[in-house]
Amino acid sequence: MSRFLKPSFEKLVPYTPGEQPKDNKYIKLNTNESPFAPSKKAIAAAKKAAKKLQLYSDPECLALREKLAEIYGAKKEQVIVTNGSDEVLNFAFMTFCDENTPAAFADITYGFYKVFAAVNNVPFVEIPLNEDFTINVNDYCGINKTIFIANPNAPTGIALTLEDIEKILISNPNNIVVIDEAYTGLGAQSAVSLVERYDNLLVTMTFSKTRSMAGARLGFGIGNKDIINDLNTVRYSTNPYNVNSMTLAAGIGSLADEQYTKANCKTIMENRLYTTNELKKRGFSVLDSLSNFVFATHPKLDANELYLKLKENSVLVRHFTLERIKDYNRITIGTKSQMQAFFKILDKICQGDLK
């Protein structure tokens, strides 16, 4: 820490992203990336844009917003495009939360919410999940706070129904409810269809997971045009050219190839079922996931030790040290052959330990 750091940041604890090894030796099942390449249309569009980098990217992101609006049944004024969905989430904390409107989110959820609150000096409450890691919807009703819900939740993979989300929206008419749908398209219902009816709803999504574009950094938010306007005021007050032109082009390319995305989602859901079943055969408990990962625990195995042993054997999964989930590992769903290789290694290192 330098002697110039402002005092209110002296205790700021940043987010810890999952390991991103520089070499290729790992079966990488730790950061919920897609095992599939991006759409050929996305790649071709990005390559074309690379030739004209001397000009600024479009700060309005108009062409991409139009395409997103078309696909998600919204108007282009209801869409904001950001540098990954982390950026739109941070903007939501900046824009809609302060000491009088604290944030509220689950105790077990995307670990970044707590950091966004801290960096923006926003008070927050953590609402404990039920014993089985489901959300108790009543805990979120009429609470007079800006609510952040990852749906499906991370790292559990458990999703809320649209009815539950609607109940939360209705009971908090004077507060923004952010539904963070990073893993949409893998079985959970999207709340985007509710945007027309609820002016307090912001749905955030990303191209990182099902669209295989984590490295391109592309996220977006859909909501009432007034709240999108507010978010854009903040965007234009921090970084108006927040999305580069290659990524904008790749996004448009990807949206022109919905069949490819849907086919990949289908495969991931099949591999998720395979992985869940194989884990259960080996005595693991696996939460019901509607994401591209599963969250699993074993009565006889120490989860941290398992994570380390897997890493020694060139498999990366993610382990969190948080008390309530320290007995679990989060395993990203890869290709079928990656998952088969994972089980081969798992069986080898656990041998007699697995029942």
Next chain:
Amino acid sequence: MSRFLKPSFEKLVPYTPGEQPKDNKYIKLNTNESPFAPSKKAIAAAKKAAKKLQLYSDPECLALREKLAEIYGAKKEQVIVTNGSDEVLNFAFMTFCDENTPAAFADITYGFYKVFAAVNNVPFVEIPLNEDFTINVNDYCGINKTIFIANPNAPTGIALTLEDIEKILISNPNNIVVIDEAYTGLGAQSAVSLVERYDNLLVTMTFSKTRSMAGARLGFGIGNKDIINDLNTVRYSTNPYNVNSMTLAAGIGSLADEQYTKANCKTIMENRLYTTNELKKRGFSVLDSLSNFVFATHPKLDANELYLKLKENSVLVRHFTLERIKDYNRITIGTKSQMQAFFKILDKICQGDLK
């Protein structure tokens, strides 16, 4: 404005970027872009990276930081990489300014400083430039504030010497001094050589201008490792994957082709001289620019009207409405043939008005 916006943002006035027309009909001399394509090595590297977008970009930006450190004579721990230099500038306001350490910058300078201060709730003082738009260095000595100086300044193009910058650094030992070198490489001296000696110096640069990569969004900061650490704490608390993998690759490619960048800089400086001389021939006063733009005024022409007439005739320049500079236009230096076309149109629309 929505009813959910936090009250402290109700009066937030965002930055207004220069016009970015969607069609190609303009000679675009309004946003200080390079008229040259990026290095072929940059393009090739970006294209290659486009194929592997399913994996997250490197949050440490290690390979690019190593290369930047090598080129700028720094250590990799002294370099932070950001989504354009706007992002590192915003981080500096977030990290080093608060009510007890206000910001200070010129009254005529990069218009975003004021917005960064506002969005971060940082008080600021604007220090008037001299009548001739030069900086009075003594105004910045011992002022106990976090200082932001664009060098060369925008939109004037006028640069400070290294001696002047050193004087400011020495006289403000307990405050960060940010030297914003967006236009480095076009004749002004870089302060990066002072980083080793002054732990209160942060130099920011961008690939947007001389490296022809405005559309890629790539900026960086060089300073003492402790202040870089602080900036990284903020980066990891807002958006750890802030730079996408195509842009990281393009940056490395560009740095492998320094000859190309230098040749382009030389051409721009030649065209700047040509443009300055031609403007003077027509009765304009032109400030001494060490940037890729000139700032010019004419005793008989209304600058706003000229801007509008040029736009009607498919030439975009930039006009600011700020009182002290409302009689000026900022003209980006394009290729020689673009500048010749500009003068042809200028002469046509002004005809008898020019002496």
